[in-house]
Every structure is written in structure tokens, then in C-alpha cells.
Amino acid sequence: MSLLVGQSASITKVFGRDEVSAFADLSEDRNPVHLDANFAAQTPFKQPIVHGMLLSSLLSALLGQHLPGEGTIYLGQTLKFVRPVYVGDAVTATVTVSDIRDDKPVVTLTTEVFDKHGKPCVQGEAVVRV
């Protein structure tokens, strides 16, 4: 597959209470802001939010399976958590090729996760070997 700057791939998913609870167990991240509506109501978020790393895992899913796809080796990722995503809301993750190195098989992609209103929640950049 020949990659081009500007190519992109997206995936949409809902992380509900069951998914967030399962991720809390896997990651040991049982921060009550993700799990406990009464606790979350006392925070600036007001309601339970999805773990940033669970949102970001959709980026890895895209990179390894869609763009660039199979055989991709993940070298690095930057993440800015700019807006919360509430448990049960749909999100869309998108990766877009932004740079292709001439000298070695290394590709940079802009990576974003948007909420159901299309507002950015996670922003950053991935670097992969293809």
C-alpha cells in the first residue's frame, strides 16, 4: 500500500459503563471520576468521564489495522486531553497522514478523538514505522 499525506481513517465507538468498568479493572485505574456518578457530580466534570487512555486506544486500533495497517510498529504518541468524554457518548477517532519520511520508513499522523458534537477531546500525533 502506498501512503499519501492527507489519507485518513476513522472509527466510531461508544464506551458505556460496562466498557469503562472493564478498562478500570484492566488498567488498575479505578479513579472514581470514571466509575461513580455521585463522586463525578462533585468534580468539574459533573458526570462520569471515559478514561483518556481508553479513548486513545482507538488511535492504536486505527494505526495497526487500518492506516497504515498490518505490520505497523508504534514508535510514539503524544496526547492532549482537551475536553472530557462522558460515559455512554459516541466518539470518533481519526488518524491522518501528515508526514512521510524520505530517508526511512517512518510516518507521522495527526491523531484526534472527537465527541458526539464533533468537538476535539484528544489531540496529538503518532509516529510509526511501516
Added chain:
Amino acid sequence: MSLLVGQSASITKVFGRDEVSAFADLSEDRNPVHLDANFAAQTPFKQPIVHGMLLSSLLSALLGQHLPGEGTIYLGQTLKFVRPVYVGDAVTATVTVSDIRDDKPVVTLTTEVFDKHGKPCVQGEAVVRV
């Protein structure tokens, strides 16, 4: 709690086949390098490796529950995946306070995940609001 530069917190965990499989379902990241020993044998890794984002989720667990702890708001994270972790191997994640802003309640921490030999596998930096 008053934070000091140099303070650190760690957590050790084994991600086995069941955990990696559960994370693959949650994240939609079913890259066979994580799940299929026959496939992994044909890659530079030779055996199934843990998802980088699953390793990194331990960092979030430390930040939100241990250091700085409850109430921490995750602003950003950089990740470099410098060495694979094999499924079933113990890893240790560590966060260490590296900078405390004077002008606003923002703290930077060095974040690392080490393999069972103590070699770094994930390296980066977290920025949080406390």
C-alpha cells in the same frame, strides 16, 4: 498533600493473554501481533506483545490514584514505545514528579514502564492539573 520534585510512585502488573484479549475487544485493536502467537512469530517481535496503550494505562492509574492522586486532571501525555513487552511478563510503571509550576497548579511527571529486566519499554512525560 504537598508535592515535591523527585517524589515517585510505582505499580507492578502482569498482562496475560486474558487481559490482552479483553483490551483488544475494548479498544477494537485486534492487531494479531498482540493475540496470535503464529502471526507474532513472523514479526520482529517473535512472540505476542502487550498493546502500548494498555501498558500506558498504568501511568494513568498512578496519576489519578497515587501521585498526585484523587482529583488530578490529566492534561497530556507523551509516549515513546522503545521496547516490546511480551504477554505474560511483569511490568512496572513509575511516575516521578519533575516540575511543579509556581504560577498555576500544573505538575509535570516523568513516566516510564519497565520490563521484568528493568529495561525501559515506554518512556514519556505526563502533565496534570492538581
